[in-house]
Amino acid sequence: MKRVIRIQGKGKVKDVGLRELDTVPEADRLDARVALIQALIPVAMEAVADELQAEVLRLAGPKHTRTGGVPGAVRWGHQRGSIYLADQKLPITYQRVRDLPRNRELPLPTYQRFQVPRAADVGLFRKVLVGLSCRDYEACAEAVPEAFGLSPSSVSRRFIRASAKQLQALQERRLDRYDVVALILDGKTFAEDRMVIALGITLTGEKVILGFVQTATENEMVCAAFLRELVERGLRMEPGLLCVIDGAKGLRKALQTVFGDSAAVQRCQWHKRENVLAYLPKCQRASFRRKLQAAYEQPHYPEAKAALLRIRQELRLVNESAVTSLDEGFEETLTLHRLGVFGALGVSLKTTNCLESLNALLGQRTDKVDRWRTSDQKQRWLAAALLDIEPRLRRIRGFRALPVLRQALQAELGGAMRTTGTQAA
Structure with missing residues (x-):
């Protein structure tokens, strides 16, 4: 069972009750959670932390126990990293998990999903287009106070990619319809x-x-x-x-x-x-x-x-x-x-x-x-x-x-x- 939160209006959050997720395949369930979390700004950071913690629990079991989780998987300190929520890049500290018998790091699928800017090109393109200067993007990061934005060169490259696609679409649009x-x-x-x-x-x-x-x-x-x-x-x-x-x-x-x-x-x-x-x-x-x-x-x-x-x-x-x-x-x-x-x-x-x-x-x-x-x-x-x-x-x-x-x-x-x-x- 998973509690679902929905944003209403400007920052208003409404609890809409419980939703059964146990019958959904794990891959689809992870995609649904990713899509939901990316819409929950500014409460998304807390939600991401909960997801990462739940994933560590599934892999390494409860703290201070040797039962549960994947055999041989243990907590292996904390690591500073970053994730993308919408088109905002945010700093985060996450728990590492290691497979001791095989001497390798166990990846966290949730963290990997949030490493990729989902539809960020489109989001940035719209913001730059309506008047947000690339050079002012860091100062205009809007999701949560911890956001440290993106570099001007990164914004420019992504805007070029997005706008080039728009130019091609307009130039090749068929008019007979x-x-x-x-x-x-x-x-x-x-x-x-x-x-x-x-x-x-x-x-x-x-x-x-x-x-x-x-x-x-x-x-x-x-x-x-x-x-x-x-x-x-x-x-x-x-x-x-x-x-x-x-x-x-x-x-x-x-x-x-x-x-x-x-x-x-x-x-x-x-x-x-x-x-x-x-x-x-x-x-x-x-x-x-x-x-x-x-x-x-x-x-x-x-x-x-x-x-x-x-x-x-x-x-x-x-x-x-x-x-x-x-x-x-x-x-x-x-x-x-x-x-x-x-x-x-x-x-x-x-x-x-x-x-x-x-x-x-x-x-x-x-x-x-x-x-x-x-x-x-x-x-x-x-x-x-x-x-x-x-x-x-x-x-x-x-x-x-x-x-x-x-x-x-x-x-x-x-x-x-x-x-x-x-x-x-």
């Missing part, structure tokens, strides 16, 4: 480089990290190669795809090169508005910001386009360069309006905010790094952070209207492809 209806593309700065990230929105509204590419600028050649790589990994365009971008010309050309008439482009309305306002005197920006915002908030395509054309006439009296900026990609800022889904999906897909929010979460994990040494380091950190964030991403607002978006895309893009085919013939 996701029914992607919208693709959001934007970049995040890492020192002198840009990481262009692709975020997919599935037909049921889930957000999926599709991949990223490292580039100095969002140029057509690099972005086109990145998009082709997504297609090779299974990204499907045939059902119709909406691509949301901030207006970078290289990225726009890459979409046209790779996707052609299989995708519709929604230009970020926020970026367009701010680009236009940048040409105006500061005293006029607030007024035109309100007008542009009101125009884009019109629920239907004719009203929104008419309101923008009126603003265009006003801008001609102020700054022709602002008019040129508004004209560039004018229709692509109204794609959701033209498809008839702005009312339901405008909040989520009229801008690149879904990816901007993701970049903010990335910043919490990566902005603390003040020196990026290699490309591999940047990519490992980014992949690890993306996969750590992905499970907590929520479905987009208005996701129930995504099937309607798919139908509208098929109607528009199907007509465009038929027209292109007729002209070619």
Whole structure:
């Protein structure tokens, strides 16, 4: 019979009674105890000591007796050592046992099990990722006061191993199992480089990290190669795809090169508005910001386009360069309006905010790094952070209207492809 303890809340311990362990095979029973003990921090040290003492008793019998235990096994002094609990390395003193007739040490299976950091790479990886500097790890050891932590070099090596696995998993992830209806593309700065990230929105509204590419600028050649790589990994365009971008010309050309008439482009309305306002005197920006915002908030395509054309006439009296900026990609800022889904999906897909929010979460994990040494380091950190964030991403607002978006895309893009085919013939 073994008394079982369960932790509840923050450090609260509850005795949940007795559990019969005698019928469980010894190996399975030891694994169950190891798993249980590693969850019992900070009472784990006492539990480990009890397990080691019980093991010594089984091997050498009770103290000051010559009966019980393994024949010829005797206690042989104490030894200082260390064990791992979760990802904490802790000092411990344990009783040695020796087989006198054979003149050899008898190993303690429990002690050997706790010599191996069980899932420590994953635990350390998560702690380093959310802001725990490798150099501060010893000061941040949290399990019990006796913890003396790990060396910075050990933490770094284990984080490299864990993050390299994450990078490989993201780069090799198959995309054909996701029914992607919208693709959001934007970049995040890492020192002198840009990481262009692709975020997919599935037909049921889930957000999926599709991949990223490292580039100095969002140029057509690099972005086109990145998009082709997504297609090779299974990204499907045939059902119709909406691509949301901030207006970078290289990225726009890459979409046209790779996707052609299989995708519709929604230009970020926020970026367009701010680009236009940048040409105006500061005293006029607030007024035109309100007008542009009101125009884009019109629920239907004719009203929104008419309101923008009126603003265009006003801008001609102020700054022709602002008019040129508004004209560039004018229709692509109204794609959701033209498809008839702005009312339901405008909040989520009229801008690149879904990816901007993701970049903010990335910043919490990566902005603390003040020196990026290699490309591999940047990519490992980014992949690890993306996969750590992905499970907590929520479905987009208005996701129930995504099937309607798919139908509208098929109607528009199907007509465009038929027209292109007729002209070619």
